[in-house]
Amino acid sequence: MEKWPNNKAWLLVLPVFVIVAFSAIIPLMTVINYSVQDIFGPGQSVFVGTEWFREMLADKRLHDALWRQFLFSGLVLAIEMPLGILIALAMPKKGWGVPVCLITIALPLLIPWNTIGTIWMIFTRPDIGLFGAGMNNLLGIPFDHTDNWLDAWITVMLMEVWHWTPLVVLLAYAGLRAIPEAYYQAARIDGASSWATFLYIQLPKMRGVLTIAFLLRFMDSFLIYAEPFVLTGGGPGNSTTFLSIYLVKIALLQFDLGPGGAFSLIYFVIVLLFCFIFYQALQRVGKGEKV
Amino acid sequence: MARIELNEVAHSYLPKPVKDSDYALKRIHNVWEDGVACALLGPSGCGKTTLLNIVSGLLVPSNGRVLYDGNDVTALPPEKRNIAQVFQFPVLYDTMTVFDNLAFPLRNRGIDEGAVKKRVLEVADILDLAPFLNKRAAGLAADAKQKISLGRGLVRSDVAAILFDEPLTVIDPQMKWHLRSKLKEIHKELKLTFIYVTHDQVEALTFADQVAVMFEGEMVQIGSPQDLFENPEHKFVGYFIGSPGMNFLECTIEGNEARVNGTGIVLDEETAAKGRKAQGKLELGIRPMYLGLHAGPGDARVKAKIKGVEDLGSYRIVALTLGGQTLKARLPEGQPIPESEVWLAFPPKWTRLFADGRLIK
Numbered sequence: 298m299e300k301w302p303n304n305k306a307w308l309l310v311l312p313v314f315v316i317v318a319f320s321a322i323i324p325l326m327t328v329i330n331y332s333v334q335d336i337f338g339p340g341q342s343v344f345v346g347t348e349w350f351r352e353m354l355a356d357k358r359l360h361d362a363l364w365r366q367f368l369f370s371g372l373v374l375a376i377e378m379p380l381g382i383l384i385a386l387a388m389p390k391k392g393w394g395v396p397v398c399l400i401t402i403a404l405p406l407l408i409p410w411n412t413i414g415t416i417w418m419i420f421t422r423p424d425i426g427l428f429g430a431g432m433n434n435l436l437g438i439p440f441d442h443t444d445n446w447l448d449a450w451i452t453v454m455l456m457e458v459w460h461w462t463p464l465v466v467l468l469a470y471a472g473l474r475a476i477p478e479a480y481y482q483a484a485r486i487d488g489a490s491s492w493a494t495f496l497y498i499q500l501p502k503m504r505g506v507l508t509i510a511f512l513l514r515f516m517d518s519f520l521i522y523a524e525p526f527v528l529t530g531g532g533p534g535n536s537t538t539f540l541s542i543y544l545v546k547i548a549l550l551q552f553d554l555g556p557g558g559a560f561s562l563i564y565f566v567i568v569l570l571f572c573f574i575f576y577q578a579l580q581r582v583g584k585g586e587k588v
Numbered sequence: 589m590a591r592i593e594l595n596e597v598a599h600s601y602l603p604k605p606v607k608d609s610d611y612a613l614k615r616i617h618n619v620w621e622d623g624v625a626c627a628l629l630g631p632s633g634c635g636k637t638t639l640l641n642i643v644s645g646l647l648v649p650s651n652g653r654v655l656y657d658g659n660d661v662t663a664l665p666p667e668k669r670n671i672a673q674v675f676q677f678p679v680l681y682d683t684m685t686v687f688d689n690l691a692f693p694l695r696n697r698g699i700d701e702g703a704v705k706k707r708v709l710e711v712a713d714i715l716d717l718a719p720f721l722n723k724r725a726a727g728l729a730a731d732a733k734q735k736i737s738l739g740r741g742l743v744r745s746d747v748a749a750i751l752f753d754e755p756l757t758v759i760d761p762q763m764k765w766h767l768r769s770k771l772k773e774i775h776k777e778l779k780l781t782f783i784y785v786t787h788d789q790v791e792a793l794t795f796a797d798q799v800a801v802m803f804e805g806e807m808v809q810i811g812s813p814q815d816l817f818e819n820p821e822h823k824f825v826g827y828f829i830g831s832p833g834m835n836f837l838e839c840t841i842e843g844n845e846a847r848v849n850g851t852g853i854v855l856d857e858e859t860a861a862k863g864r865k866a867q868g869k870l871e872l873g874i875r876p877m878y879l880g881l882h883a884g885p886g887d888a889r890v891k892a893k894i895k896g897v898e899d900l901g902s903y904r905i906v907a908l909t910l911g912g913q914t915l916k917a918r919l920p921e922g923q924p925i926p927e928s929e930v931w932l933a934f935p936p937k938w939t940r941l942f943a944d945g946r947l948i949k
Contacts, residue, residue: 483679486739488667488696497681497692546920 332558381465414527668682672741678733849911
């Protein structure tokens with residue numbers, strides 16, 4: 298059979314190429330362009346090479362924000378992954394309870410992120426918030442997320458866990474439901490305890506969805522902006538200033554486009570690097586051969 | 589090892605069964621002697637897997653009792669029954685090595701590691717799995733995986749019976765044959781009770797000493813493969829076993845003859861006498877291979893038309909019409925086949941009468 302050298306098929310790729318160009322490549326190019334220039338105003342800019350990168354990498358406040366970010370993402374993963382799996386395991390397997398649970402659990406995922414920040418800001422306000430006022434007045438525990446850094450962190454973590462654990466639950470639940478009944482039957486016949494069933498059947502079979510959940514939760518928590526911005530504005534002090542909040546401060550509030558561009562690229566590379574490392578590591582878990 | 593007894597077992601998946609048709613299994617009463625290799629043969633949906641799950645304890649029957657060596661185990665869960673089951677798709681613990689997979693049932697029962705190791709090595713030897721012991725089970729071929737599933741049953745020295753639920757479905761044809769003979773070999777060697785569910789008659793007939801044919805929730809006949817072939821007691825057995833299945837012709841009895849739309853077929857006297865007394869819809873049944881084909885008329889021969897011939901290599905199938913009804917004959921290669929008309933002989937020894945689907949006894 299002869300092959301026709303017909304290259305018209307490439308035209309079919311064109312729409313995707315245009316969309317990706319406008320949504321990702323062109324903005325990225327702009328950021329790269331900014332990151333190597335000192336911009337004074339429209340039409341007034343000087344090429345500065347890697348100066349902004351060196352400056353940003355040495356920035357003490359960026360370092361602080363980065364460690365804060367790692368602590369935050371670490372806590373998010375350490376709490377949400379096990380909690381999500383636990384809730385998924387406890388959910389009903391069939392009957393009317395399934396849709397009820399799924400919809401109830403998924404509700405936080407449907408709320409706009411700014412609204413979530415607002416809900417929690419009001420909920421935890423020490424004067425009128427149900428949680429904040431309750432802590433202060435009913436339980437007598439002083440609680441003020443606008444004043445105390447620990448209270449601010451507790452509030453942000455509670456909000457984050459409330460908002461995003463449902464995603465882990467949904468993914469884990471889907472993974473659990475996909476396990477054929479025969480595995481459970483075999484485990485019963487083999488006399489496996491429920492812990493052994495979890496460890497050797499459910500967890501390995503959920504590997505795929507949990508990898509996705511892990512990566513999504515890492516990325517999203519590492520890039521978090523709207524909710525803490527609305528809730529605490531990065532305070533008190535800089536105690537909840539995460540990378541994205543700090544970036545917005547530099548790029549939009551101070552309008553330092555050059556350093557902002559350099560920061561963005563560094564941020565992007567860190568996220569990419571960690572996703573790559575996590576993905577590789579998770580792919581290997583439980584695949585090594587015993588000798 | 590155990591003798592497994594089903595005492596009036598019936599099962600319905602509905603919470604409150606009323607009609608007969610609500611039952612997936614209808615009143616099964618059967619005994620499998622210790623050490624027997626038995627096959628449960630039937631089409632999809634006939635209740636064979638349900639029955640198997642009742643034996644293993646994964647299902648508690650709606651009615652009746654299950655006895656192992658005379659002890660009532662109906663209410664016992666599978667882990668307390670000393671039973672092993674091999675499923676249609678290989679069930680493995682993916683993250684474990686082959687060794688750990690085989691050791692799993694023993695470790696769960698708290699057997700000390702030295703004994704576990706010894707037993708696993710023995711079983712791996714029987715199943716030819718020894719070279720793979722340190723490999724991860726997930727990476728092996730389907731037949732090796734099924735052997736591991738089987739091995740998890742064999743490692744338990746107290747195992748009462750091993751149940752197979754269509755275990756060769758996902759195995760390549762040439763490996764199927766190999767694995768089946770391996771199973772037979774293991775059965776001979778270990779003298780365990782094997783219960784083997786399948787819808788494949790070749791599998792059932794070659795594997796088992798005793799085959800139970802199931803149809804619509806009933807065990808319609810239990811017997812040796814030969815018995816099922818030569819003396820089907822139910823129309824379904826005749827039709828399901830053998831290739832092609834038994835011929836059935838609607839008929840009436842007049843004297844010593846079965847009349848099929850006016851054509852008389854001579855029966856032996858005993859069969860005819862029973863047929864005259866029988867109630868219900870009468871049918872005459874004969875295996876295609878016992879049907880005699882002749883080029884010319886003769887004593888006790890009836891005329892039929894040839895509709896078509898199918899050559900299957902070592903034998904040929906001839907499709908015929910007799911009195912408006914279709915039947916098939918199986919001929920060895922080389923026997924000449926007349927053009928369009930033949931005279932059929934129905935050997936009385938192989939010609940049976942069925943009333944409402946059941947053999948007239």
